[in-house]
Amino acid sequence: MHRHDQNFDQKYKEHLHRKIAELKKERDAIILAHNYQREEIQEVADIKGDSYALAVAATKAKNKVIAFCGVLFMAEGAAMLNPDKTVLLPVKEAGCPLAEMITVDKLRKKKEEYPEAAVVCYVNSSAAVKAESDICCTSSNAVEIVKAMKEDKIIFVPDKNLGRYVREHVPDKELILWDGYCVTHMRLTMEEVLKAKELYPGAEFLAHPECRKEVLELANYVGSTAGILKYVKGSSAKEFIIGTENGLIYQLTQDNPGKKFYMPTNEFVCANMKLTTLGWLARSLEQMMYVITVPENIAVKARKTLSRMIDVMEAKK
Numbered sequence: 298m299h300r301h302d303q304n305f306d307q308k309y310k311e312h313l314h315r316k317i318a319e320l321k322k323e324r325d326a327i328i329l330a331h332n333y334q335r336e337e338i339q340e341v342a343d344i345k346g347d348s349y350a351l352a353v354a355a356t357k358a359k360n361k362v363i364a365f366c367g368v369l370f371m372a373e374g375a376a377m378l379n380p381d382k383t384v385l386l387p388v389k390e391a392g393c394p395l396a397e398m399i400t401v402d403k404l405r406k407k408k409e410e411y412p413e414a415a416v417v418c419y420v421n422s423s424a425a426v427k428a429e430s431d432i433c434c435t436s437s438n439a440v441e442i443v444k445a446m447k448e449d450k451i452i453f454v455p456d457k458n459l460g461r462y463v464r465e466h467v468p469d470k471e472l473i474l475w476d477g478y479c480v481t482h483m484r485l486t487m488e489e490v491l492k493a494k495e496l497y498p499g500a501e502f503l504a505h506p507e508c509r510k511e512v513l514e515l516a517n518y519v520g521s522t523a524g525i526l527k528y529v530k531g532s533s534a535k536e537f538i539i540g541t542e543n544g545l546i547y548q549l550t551q552d553n554p555g556k557k558f559y560m561p562t563n564e565f566v567c568a569n570m571k572l573t574t575l576g577w578l579a580r581s582l583e584q585m586m587y588v589i590t591v592p593e594n595i596a597v598k599a600r601k602t603l604s605r606m607i608d609v610m611e612a613k614k
């Protein structure tokens with residue numbers, strides 16, 4: 298009979314921790330990890346956060362190498378904002394299905410239909426699509442970015458759920474939405490939320506704006522991962538049902554030891570985010586793979602859309 302050897306697992310983990318620490322020094326590397334990464338990755342990260350916080354952190358880092366534990370569009374962003382640093386994505390297959398729901402050609406056609414509109418592009422998009430846009434946004438700042446636009450008509454790409462949420466919060470602008478969505482957030486149904494609420498009647502339900510409309514309507518609070526983290530810290534409630542990818546439970550638990558967190562479904566897992574493991578991170582630092590670069594003709598334009606977003610947000614501080 299096969300017996301799982303937990304002692305071996307622990308020893309292997311300790312070995313990888315040592316190896317990663319040595320390689321970090323050797324390479325002069327910093328490890329950035331998205332809030333949706335595995336716990337084992339968040340444990341060794343120098344900086345954890347959402348895509349906005351990590352993009353800013355990447356520009357402030359003094360290290361030569363940035364190991365970006367997230368998905369491709371995030372590493373591309375870091376590479377464009379830091380052309381003098383080497384950006385590594387430990388697993389090259391870590392993509393984002395939402396980012397693949399829009400192409401440059403289709404966006405160009407939409408722009409032709411609405412020549413007076415500005416394009417606001419959610420960061421979950423390729424560098425090429427960013428290059429075709431006027432400004433980027435993340436889920437933590439989408440409302441503020443759209444409000445800050447001088448144009449009254451906005452083509453918002455590619456997440457329709459986030460777009461609809463922004464539309465509700467910026468009623469004086471006309472938003473033209475794209476038909477894209479996050480496959481992970483779309484998995485959560487109203488029935489699952491209602492069941493979880495029945496099971497945990499004292500818990501508040503917190504949802505990410507990438508969720509379906511009917512799910513958001515059940516929420517006590519709607520916000521990005523950064524927003525949810527802030528909300529929970531400031532809330533007097535003791536129990537929460539979390540309507541976003543399960544990686545966020547790690548930071549929520551770290552920040553709020555006395556509070557309880559429940560997932561409304563076991564399916565709330567982004568397979569791409571979970572591809573990165575300690576072993577792949579160690580290999581990435583050891584073999585310097587996979588180096589993420591963006592062709593300069595695209596990077597020149599895409600960088601501007603990211604920098605504009607950072608400038609708008611920094612000016613508000």
Ligand code: CIZ
Binds near residue numbers: 332435523
């Ligand atoms: O912007 C991000 O990092 C994503 C994808 C989600 C969130 O709310 O942090």
